[in-house]
Amino acid sequence: xQQNSQQKPGQALQGKRVAILMTDGVEQxxxxxxxxxxxxxxxxxxxxxxxxxxxxxxxxxxLDPADKFKVELDVRDARPADFDALVLPGGxxxxxxxxxxxxxxxxxxxFGRENxxxxxxxxxxxxxxxxxxxxxxxxxxxxxxxxxxxxxGAQWTDEQVVVDGKxxxxxxxxDIPAFNQAILxxxxxxxxxxxxxx
Amino acid sequence: xxxxxxxxxxGKRVAMLMTDGVEQxxxxxxRSYLEERGxxxxxxSPKxxxxxxxxxxxLQPGDRFxxxxxxRDADPTDFDALVLPGGxxxxxxxxxxxxxxxxxxGFDVEDxxxxxxxxxxxxxxxxxxxxxxxxxxxxxxxxxxxxxxxxxxxxxVVIDARxxxxxxxxDLPAFNDALAKELMMAPGTDPGxxx
Numbered sequence: 001x002q003q004n005s006q007q008k009p010g011q012a013l014q015g016k017r018v019a020i021l022m023t024d025g026v027e028q029x030x031x032x033x034x035x036x037x038x039x040x041x042x043x044x045x046x047x048x049x050x051x052x053x054x055x056x057x058x059x060x061x062x063l064d065p066a067d068k069f070k071v072e073l074d075v076r077d078a079r080p081a082d083f084d085a086l087v088l089p090g091g092x093x094x095x096x097x098x099x100x101x102x103x104x105x106x107x108x109x110x111f112g113r114e115n116x117x118x119x120x121x122x123x124x125x126x127x128x129x130x131x132x133x134x135x136x137x138x139x140x141x142x143x144x145x146x147x148x149x150x151x152x153g154a155q156w157t158d159e160q161v162v163v164d165g166k167x168x169x170x171x172x173x174x175d176i177p178a179f180n181q182a183i184l185x186x187x188x189x190x191x192x193x194x195x196x197x198x
Numbered sequence: 199x200x201x202x203x204x205x206x207x208x209g210k211r212v213a214m215l216m217t218d219g220v221e222q223x224x225x226x227x228x229r230s231y232l233e234e235r236g237x238x239x240x241x242x243s244p245k246x247x248x249x250x251x252x253x254x255x256x257l258q259p260g261d262r263f264x265x266x267x268x269x270r271d272a273d274p275t276d277f278d279a280l281v282l283p284g285g286x287x288x289x290x291x292x293x294x295x296x297x298x299x300x301x302x303x304g305f306d307v308e309d310x311x312x313x314x315x316x317x318x319x320x321x322x323x324x325x326x327x328x329x330x331x332x333x334x335x336x337x338x339x340x341x342x343x344x345x346x347x348x349x350x351x352x353x354x355v356v357i358d359a360r361x362x363x364x365x366x367x368x369d370l371p372a373f374n375d376a377l378a379k380e381l382m383m384a385p386g387t388d389p390g391x392x393x
Contacts, residue, residue, distance in 0.1 A: 063287060065259070096317075096338045099341070129345070144294055147293075
């Protein structure tokens with residue numbers, strides 16, 4: 001696997017399907033950054049939410065309401081078997097609401113069970129606590145989550161990107177380039193036909 | 199609106215600690231309730247006195263509130279109680295302020311009443327107050343509070359020792375009543391059985 005951060009747009013992720021799970025309050029650059037990167041690499045990206053397909057999600061730039069994004073698939077209708085990886089953007093209000101959606105948490109947990117890549121940035125890792133996926137994991141997040149993640153059994157560290165098994169975590173928007181590269185590495189390592197196994 | 203008779207909280211000083219993202223009704227409601235009963239309420243923040251805190255109505259930006267004292271300049275011994283409103287981004291920001299967390303911890307050390315509502319109880323984890331406490335909160339915090347050693351229940355108001363917690367804006371009437379009761383029992387005015 002080439003570790004060139006200047007990697008040109010290509011088809012390295014041709015045929016790969018990525019779910020981005022989010023709702024109102026999402027830090028929008030943590031959605032648009034990974035989405036455009038993954039699409040440039042050939043992946044097919046789907047915006048999944050506890051809101052119905054066609055509804056809009058209110059993005060934020062920190063505390064300022066910004067753009068709206070159309071939901072492409074209701075998480076109730078989404079099957080982890082149909083995706084090769086899951087991305088969890090931040091924005092404090094976004095995971096805070098996802099934590100109250102049983103379907104969202106179950107969807108996340110399934111990616112862990114099927115040992116598929118999960119990438120969470122900023123406040124995104126909060127839902128991993130509810131999905132029982134942080135115990136014993138080396139990971140990072142926005143610093144306010146440090147104690148919550150440690151209390152849930154994680155080994156928290158302050159690095160721009162941390163990869164432990166199939167879990168990729170980053171701290172903040174500035175880390176998006178490293179976060180994207182780590183997702184690319186994880187996804188490129190997924191063999192064709194490996195996904196969807198029961 | 200309940201008729202207020204007398205000023206049972208006359209002379210009491212209450213700190214409200216908050217910053218941008220505060221759920222504004224969880225600030226304005228306890229403040230006016232306590233002030234109607236005679237208490238002096240001070241808006242504290244990691245921001246400077248005179249700066250403004252951006253309130254929210256859920257995800258919609260609402261009113262702005264002027265900071266009355268920077269938490270760096272505040273001493274828990276100057277207050278009889280602390281109130282921590284919610285609004286998801288507010289405690290999330292406070293958790294990164296060492297001065298804010300130390301200030302909260304000071305109320306526990308001095309055994310003074312602390313009221314926290316909705317997302318407000320998050321900072322109690324960092325202040326080391328949640329452990330072994332019976333409390334409630336907005337339900338998204340349940341797992342974090344439980345992992346920090348708290349016993350979490352789904353009630354409109356929970357009182358454990360001097361800690362008063364509630365879940366959401368609908369609980370404000372019960373929250374405010376419980377705060378006032380704790381304040382009236384606070385050291386200084388409680389004559390006590392032996393005095």
